[in-house]
Amino acid sequence: MSYAYDSEDLEREREIGIVGAFGWAVIEFEVVLFQKFLVMSGPTSFITEEMFRKYLLNMEAKGYISPLEFLGKRAWKRLVIETEIEEPAMTPEEVIKFIAEVQEAGEKKKKKKAGEHRIRESKTLADNIIRTLEQVMPGTRKQRKPWESSLLEHVEGMHKALIESKEEFLNYIKKNIPPAYQPLQKLLNTNGEEMLLLSLRVIESGQRAYPPH
Template identity: 70%
Template structure:
């Protein structure tokens, strides 16, 4: 038997215990049911036989059990299982509160969706800005086959930024020195997370070149 429960919780726990005492049986003698309940509750149980009978009568009013005369002795028929009474039905006030919370959760989810869409749009704009910047600083003439392309540099910047900001800046200074200052500004103004997303977007071919 649990302690520290309020009256309703204690009553519900006892009712669950009584239903559990039926075991697999549907009908059980009252005296046997009481003994099984006491055994299951443990030696600390303070439930007397009279109290037990009152609980049964209260459970009868709730439709959990019904009295029957079995072989000339008082018995009880189980009408529910433990799961049917483990959680009390919500009051009208609790139902209203649940609905309010559900609506609030839905609004919050919609805000997240809007925020996510906004983030994607901003990433696309930043991706276009990065492409323009790199195109402006890279040679216009046809490069030798071994020279890195714009996408090669995007991949290199992406890998470098995953490691650290310093590695990103080192890559720029070593491989695209003319892009160092503008791409450093991009990092400072947009932040690592947004820049990583935009670089990844360019890599995956999702960029839209500006007209």
């Protein structure tokens, strides 16, 4: 329950003042509590007894205080301290927003970890591709025939072919690097086209430096 004549900040301020009016007491008569509140809050916070009772009922609904009869008179029991009501409770909309923000942060963290894992995998696969090509290609310029492409040129050719299709990729290898066909086909089947494309891109971009012969 909120009061039309009060802002939320003023409402919370007065609720804190009412709890503070209990002092060290846990139970206080309503009449005494009202008088103590008026004294502690000063003339600028003057409210009528009827308004004060509405605050008490509202605070009861929030679980801050509870009513009881003590020595035949109406009294109230304090259930919280001032610091426990200094922050306003979140509205349903704020709760939804807070949950969404937490979930979004969690998703970003997951994506970041997944991205880091993906990069590590692509670099490992890039190493495997290079080792495979090194095993089937001449290791020096003297050993390589004039018409043979360099390792990096084959990487570029495989990359372009795989962008077209898996079949084009395999056809390129079969035509240009036959000894590498089976091991590279196995890498493709094991890791998938997307990961192989990323790994070829890693080699091309120099993230996995390959020293030219």
